[in-house]
Amino acid sequence: MKKIEAIIQPFKLDEVKEALKGIGIDGMTISEVRGHGRQKGHKEVYRGQEYNVDLLPKVKLEMVVPSSRSEEVLKALTAAARTGKIGDGKIFVYDVAEAIRIRNDDRGESAL
Amino acid sequence: MRHLAKLCALALFSTPVALLAQANLDIQARMAALETATKSAQSAGDNAWMLISAALVLMMTGPGLALFYGGLVRRKNVLGTMMQSFILMAVVTVLWAVVGYSLVFGGPSPFLGNLHFALLNNVGSAPNPDYAGTIPQQTFMVYQLMFAIITPALICGAFAERMKFSAMLLFMVLWCFLVYFPMAHMVWGKGGFLNAFLGGRIPCFDFAGGTVVHITSGVSALICALYLGKRLGYPEFPSKPHNLVISFTGACLLWVGWFGFNAGSALAASGLATSAFVATHFGAAAATLGWVVAEWLDSGKPSVLGGISGCVAGLVAITPASGFVKPFPALLIGLCAGVVCYLMVTRVKARFGYDDSLDAFGVHGAGGTLGALLTGVFATSAVNDGLKDAAGRALPLGLVDGNGGQVLNQFIGCGIAWVLAIVGTLVILKICDLTLGLRVSKPQEIEGLDVSMHGEEGYIFES
Numbered sequence: 368m369k370k371i372e373a374i375i376q377p378f379k380l381d382e383v384k385e386a387l388k389g390i391g392i393d394g395m396t397i398s399e400v401r402g403h404g405r406q407k408g409h410k411e412v413y414r415g416q417e418y419n420v421d422l423l424p425k426v427k428l429e430m431v432v433p434s435s436r437s438e439e440v441l442k443a444l445t446a447a448a449r450t451g452k453i454g455d456g457k458i459f460v461y462d463v464a465e466a467i468r469i470r471n472d473d474r475g476e477s478a479l
Numbered sequence: 480m481r482h483l484a485k486l487c488a489l490a491l492f493s494t495p496v497a498l499l500a501q502a503n504l505d506i507q508a509r510m511a512a513l514e515t516a517t518k519s520a521q522s523a524g525d526n527a528w529m530l531i532s533a534a535l536v537l538m539m540t541g542p543g544l545a546l547f548y549g550g551l552v553r554r555k556n557v558l559g560t561m562m563q564s565f566i567l568m569a570v571v572t573v574l575w576a577v578v579g580y581s582l583v584f585g586g587p588s589p590f591l592g593n594l595h596f597a598l599l600n601n602v603g604s605a606p607n608p609d610y611a612g613t614i615p616q617q618t619f620m621v622y623q624l625m626f627a628i629i630t631p632a633l634i635c636g637a638f639a640e641r642m643k644f645s646a647m648l649l650f651m652v653l654w655c656f657l658v659y660f661p662m663a664h665m666v667w668g669k670g671g672f673l674n675a676f677l678g679g680r681i682p683c684f685d686f687a688g689g690t691v692v693h694i695t696s697g698v699s700a701l702i703c704a705l706y707l708g709k710r711l712g713y714p715e716f717p718s719k720p721h722n723l724v725i726s727f728t729g730a731c732l733l734w735v736g737w738f739g740f741n742a743g744s745a746l747a748a749s750g751l752a753t754s755a756f757v758a759t760h761f762g763a764a765a766a767t768l769g770w771v772v773a774e775w776l777d778s779g780k781p782s783v784l785g786g787i788s789g790c791v792a793g794l795v796a797i798t799p800a801s802g803f804v805k806p807f808p809a810l811l812i813g814l815c816a817g818v819v820c821y822l823m824v825t826r827v828k829a830r831f832g833y834d835d836s837l838d839a840f841g842v843h844g845a846g847g848t849l850g851a852l853l854t855g856v857f858a859t860s861a862v863n864d865g866l867k868d869a870a871g872r873a874l875p876l877g878l879v880d881g882n883g884g885q886v887l888n889q890f891i892g893c894g895i896a897w898v899l900a901i902v903g904t905l906v907i908l909k910i911c912d913l914t915l916g917l918r919v920s921k922p923q924e925i926e927g928l929d930v931s932m933h934g935e936e937g938y939i940f941e942s
Contacts, residue, residue, distance in 0.1 A: 415825025
């Protein structure tokens with residue numbers, strides 16, 4: 368099993384969800400996060416006081432998929448999340464040791 | 480037989496005379512009834528407008544100012560900031576009932592009223608012809624109370640996010656006695672030192688509170704900011720307003736409420752009230768544009784915070800002038816206020832480095848002083864003929880009427896308001912500092928006033 372952790376532009380979330388649904392992936396966890404890589408932030412001014420906002424809003428998607436489907440998911444995800452500009456985000460992939468469905472103790476890929 | 484003829488003749492003649500006399504009496508009675516009815520109709524109209532105005536002015540403090548200030552602080556201080564405005568609606572009301580109204584409007588002395596109206600004795604439904612002859616004195620009393628509430632509430636912007644609630648309460652009570660009551664009496668009370676219309680020594684024009692409300696609160700705000708010191712992390716780690724949407728809502732409520740503040744200060748539903756209403760609206764509009772354009776040219780973007788700050792600056796500046804100036808001077812006063820206050824909060828504050836957190840001084844102190852001085856320039860008897868010579872002719876008011884000396888009178892009025900605010904506030908701060916301590920502790924400041932002072936949070940999304 369692989370855990371896929373993708374940090375994407377918030378406005379791309381709907382497209383990414385549609386793309387994943389299209390290939391039959393419907394389990395995922397989403398959180399609103401802030402961060403930055405090479406993308407620079409922006410300047411805000413409140414009554415003359417300047418603020419450099421360098422931590423920008425992003426969305427983090429986490430999902431665990433069978434290793435055999437990992438490549439396919441990554442392809443769909445990148446295609447849907449890409450604008451081609453700085454700030455599109457990153458994807459990290461991890462090996463997962465175990466998965467358990469709390470409701471009925473299913474283990475491994477059948478718990479996904 | 481001859482007697483009978485005489486009697487008949489007499490009867491024939493006297494009947495019309497008696498009838499005529501009776502008709503005369505009837506007309507007199509009707510005239511008197513008509514006069515009473517007219518007076519009572521005027522009283523009803525004036526009273527309706529003044530009660531609505533009183534409610535509008537209260538709306539400026541809560542929710543207006545509470546929302547405006549509440550949105551400008553950090554999330555952890557939103558309730559603490561709103562509570563400062565709200566609790567004054569309660570505290571000042573009690574003070575006003577006990578002695579406040581009397582100390583402002585009782586008696587003819589130059590600096591402070593007497594106890595004639597203490598505990599609201601002698602304040603009933605009969606009008607007080609010294610101030611407002613067509614409305615119940617109780618209406619006048621409650622209308623003026625709303626001014627006494629919002630004035631100290633304005634100061635809260637300067638010490639936002641760091642003052643103890645207990646110290647703030649003590650400060651405000653003492654401030655009403657040492658600064659607001661004397662200043663309001665001097666300008667608006669009968670025989671007050673600066674009262675232009677009721678026998679003052681120096682006739683200072685202040686229609687709705689440029690000196691009484693905005694200079695006193697704005698200058699006291701600066702003293703508070705200097706005395707309390709900066710917030711933790713200021714200015715190296717400045718904090719952004721946490722919710723400009725509620726600040727926007729608050730500013731719009733202030734704009735609407737200000738019609739009660741300024742037009743209501745005519746104390747009647749009169750042409751003067753209309754004139755003040757128009758001037759108020761025009762001042763706010765021009766100041767909004769003045770601030771937004773200045774900011775647009777200066778920093779590249781016209782901000783919403785700039786727009787709402789500009790409108791408040793214009794409303795402040797037009798306050799003393801509203802019942803004295805024509806619409807176009809009102810536009811000009813507003814425009815000046817928008818630009819000047821923009822420079823105050825961006826340049827002057829940065830240059831001197833004081834932490835007037837929500838710009839109570841930059842907007843109310845500066846805008847109030849500017850407006851009070853410009854009132855001396857643009858006041859005209861074409862708008863307000865309240866000042867008359869012995870022959871009943873309206874006297875010239877400001878520079879535009881040819882009375883240049885009025886600008887000096889306005890200077891003196893502003894000077895007295897500044898000095899009273901500085902000295903009074905310093906004394907009160909010292910008293911509060913020695914008894915209760917002014918500032919919350921460092922951990923409390925980091926935690927925020929909502930939890931540390933009030934034991935609650937403004938936004939709880941999980942429940």
